[in-house]
Amino acid sequence: xxxxxxxxxxxxxxxxxxxxxxxxxxxxxxxxxxxxxxxxxxxxxxxxxxxxxxxxxxxxxxxxxxxxxxxxxxxxxxxxxxxxxxxxxxxxxxxxxxxxxxxxxxxxxxxxxxxxxxxxxxxxxxxxxxxxxxxxxxxxxxxxxxxxxxxxxxxxxxxxxxxxxxxxxxxxxxxxxxxxxxxxxxxxxxxxxxxxxxxxxxxxxxxxxxxxxxxxxxxxxxxxxxxxxxxxxxxxxxxxxxxxxxxxxxxxxxxxxxxxxxxxxxxxxxxxxxxxxxxxxxxxxxxxxxxxxxxxxxxxxxxxxxxxxxxxxxxxxxxxxxxxxxxxxxxxxxxxxxxxxxxxxxxxxxxxxxxxxxxxxxxxxxxxxxxxxxxxxxxxxxxxxxxxxxxxxxxxxxxxxxxxxxxxxxxxxxxxxxxxxxxxxxxxxxxxxxxxxxxxxxxxxxxxxxxxxxxxxxxxxxxxxxxxxxxxxxxxxxxxxxxxxxxxxxxxxxxxxxxxxxxxxxxxxxxxxxxxxxxxxxxxxxxxxxxxxxxxxxxxxxxxxxxxxxxxxxxxxxxxx
Numbered sequence: 001x002x003x004x005x006x007x008x009x010x011x012x013x014x015x016x017x018x019x020x021x022x023x024x025x026x027x028x029x030x031x032x033x034x035x036x037x038x039x040x041x042x043x044x045x046x047x048x049x050x051x052x053x054x055x056x057x058x059x060x061x062x063x064x065x066x067x068x069x070x071x072x073x074x075x076x077x078x079x080x081x082x083x084x085x086x087x088x089x090x091x092x093x094x095x096x097x098x099x100x101x102x103x104x105x106x107x108x109x110x111x112x113x114x115x116x117x118x119x120x121x122x123x124x125x126x127x128x129x130x131x132x133x134x135x136x137x138x139x140x141x142x143x144x145x146x147x148x149x150x151x152x153x154x155x156x157x158x159x160x161x162x163x164x165x166x167x168x169x170x171x172x173x174x175x176x177x178x179x180x181x182x183x184x185x186x187x188x189x190x191x192x193x194x195x196x197x198x199x200x201x202x203x204x205x206x207x208x209x210x211x212x213x214x215x216x217x218x219x220x221x222x223x224x225x226x227x228x229x230x231x232x233x234x235x236x237x238x239x240x241x242x243x244x245x246x247x248x249x250x251x252x253x254x255x256x257x258x259x260x261x262x263x264x265x266x267x268x269x270x271x272x273x274x275x276x277x278x279x280x281x282x283x284x285x286x287x288x289x290x291x292x293x294x295x296x297x298x299x300x301x302x303x304x305x306x307x308x309x310x311x312x313x314x315x316x317x318x319x320x321x322x323x324x325x326x327x328x329x330x331x332x333x334x335x336x337x338x339x340x341x342x343x344x345x346x347x348x349x350x351x352x353x354x355x356x357x358x359x360x361x362x363x364x365x366x367x368x369x370x371x372x373x374x375x376x377x378x379x380x381x382x383x384x385x386x387x388x389x390x391x392x393x394x395x396x397x398x399x400x401x402x403x404x405x406x407x408x409x410x411x412x413x414x415x416x417x418x419x420x421x422x423x424x425x426x427x428x429x430x431x432x433x434x435x436x437x438x439x440x441x442x443x444x445x446x447x448x449x450x451x452x453x454x455x456x457x458x459x460x461x462x463x464x465x466x467x468x469x470x471x472x473x474x475x476x477x478x479x480x481x482x483x484x485x486x487x488x489x490x491x492x493x494x495x496x497x498x499x500x501x502x503x504x505x506x507x508x509x510x511x512x513x514x515x516x517x518x519x520x521x522x523x524x525x526x527x528x529x530x531x532x533x534x535x536x537x538x539x540x541x542x543x544x545x546x547x548x549x550x551x552x553x554x555x556x557x558x559x560x561x
Contacts, residue, residue, distance in 0.1 A: 220277025
């Protein structure tokens with residue numbers, strides 16, 4: 001069978017432990033039928049900007065299906081198979097497999113276009129149902145199998161053949177392609193496969209184009225696991241279906257992409273929160289073991305931080321089943337992280353010392369899931385981000401549009417970068433950094449182009465790293481009327497004798513004439529994965545107002561840990 005799948009989950013200690021989490025939920029869920037998805041909640045996103053209410057019930061349908069499938073594949077009890085079939089029927093009854101946030105002008109859009117909208121969610125659902133159809137082909141009733149085939153062709157396969165939908169160069173082009181090609185392969189639709197394989201490989205290549213040759217995912221760890229995970233799932237299926245004639249793993253860039261996850265973790269499940277990323281992310285062990293088995297520089301991670309049922313609350317079936325079937329207890333677990341990782345195209349610098357971990361970035365302000373954050377940095381020590389990147393906020397109507405940079409998480413006012421003449425960084429690809437120097441002692445960036453300041457001739461930012469100290473030096477050339485340094489933290493700071501204290505960390509600034517601390521609350525995005533954050537977080541903005549009327553001056557901030 002494709003993917004080494006079977007109708008029964010393999011019996012081993014790892015899977016037994018996973019099943020304990022699933023069984024607790026499944027037995028409770030079995031007592032109640034699934035709720036239908038209501039029209040009023042479908043309309044909430046356009047009316048209020050909230051996508052949580054509808055997607056909560058939408059996701060519950062998929063959670064039930066995943067749990068009931070696992071029970072049916074673990075226990076020889078007919079009731080669980082019946083629960084699987086009821087869950088499939090409920091999902092097939094949904095008006096659309098897409099979600100309201102991905103449907104513009106709901107009231108004016110043609111019904112057919114809503115039903116056949118090929119977004120992440122509809123294609124994930126297609127992946128789920130087609131894969132389950134394949135794995136349980138000898139157990140599902142004939143009518144259920146006919147219903148699955150009918151809905152897949154009506155909602156996904158035929159619409160793609162007719163529309164030849166193209167997606168942007170980001171995780172969409174991988175995840176949507178994966179759901180469509182999986183449906184065709186699992187339905188053994190040879191004619192349709194021949195019709196679309198060219199479009200699908202083009203779309204997969206579009207996804208690859210969103211990465212530079214260094215393998216860094218500018219969208220962050222979670223989106224990498226999602227997008228690259230779906231790329232690998234689809235590529236492996238295509239490779240097996242064509243008996244190796246089509247191999248989408250052979251590009252050198254893919255080897256670098258496979259290494260990204262282990263480089264972007266600081267320790268345990270703590271990751272670099274640049275862009276729209278969480279601060280910690282538990283990984284799908286099946287996907288990570290697949291990478292470790294197929295790419296020589298990838299090591300299996302610590303099993304203690306794998307996803308268990310309930311961690312990734314989207315309940316994506318393709319990840320879920322591979323955690324059972326692709327887990328390999330013979331792989332040695334990962335050793336110590338490297339001291340320094342640097343992505344030369346993305347301009348991400350990650351340093352791991354004895355007493356702290358440090359990460360900084362250059363890049364530009366038109367990246368996928370962009371934040372205006374050129375020159376931003378984060379410091380992690382003793383289990384906390386001392387200097388923080390706030391990561392992602394709860395997605396709302398307008399966050400991917402005109403309201404994005406009103407949010408502290410995306411604006412440069414919510415990042416540890418200078419404010420010049422009262423102005424923040426500007427959005428756009430031309431607003432970018434240049435790397436002057438990097439090694440295991442320092443990282444130097446030219447940030448001049450990040451701002452649209454007429455009289456700013458140059459702004460150099462230098463990070464000097466010592467065992468217990470980080471020195472930040474900003475060198476300013478040009479007549480500016482105001483300059484302030486800003487640091488961001490979620491740990492409440494205090495000021496004493498012109499020194500800022502964040503826990504045990506001391507921060508001083510040599511040209512500061514005034515220090516102020518303000519704060520702003522924000523809602524991190526907790527609805528997609530579990531994080532060590534609260535529903536409402538407080539960002540503390542430490543502002544060092546610099547005393548200088550010279551056309552050339554240097555500001556030094558010393559951070560002692």
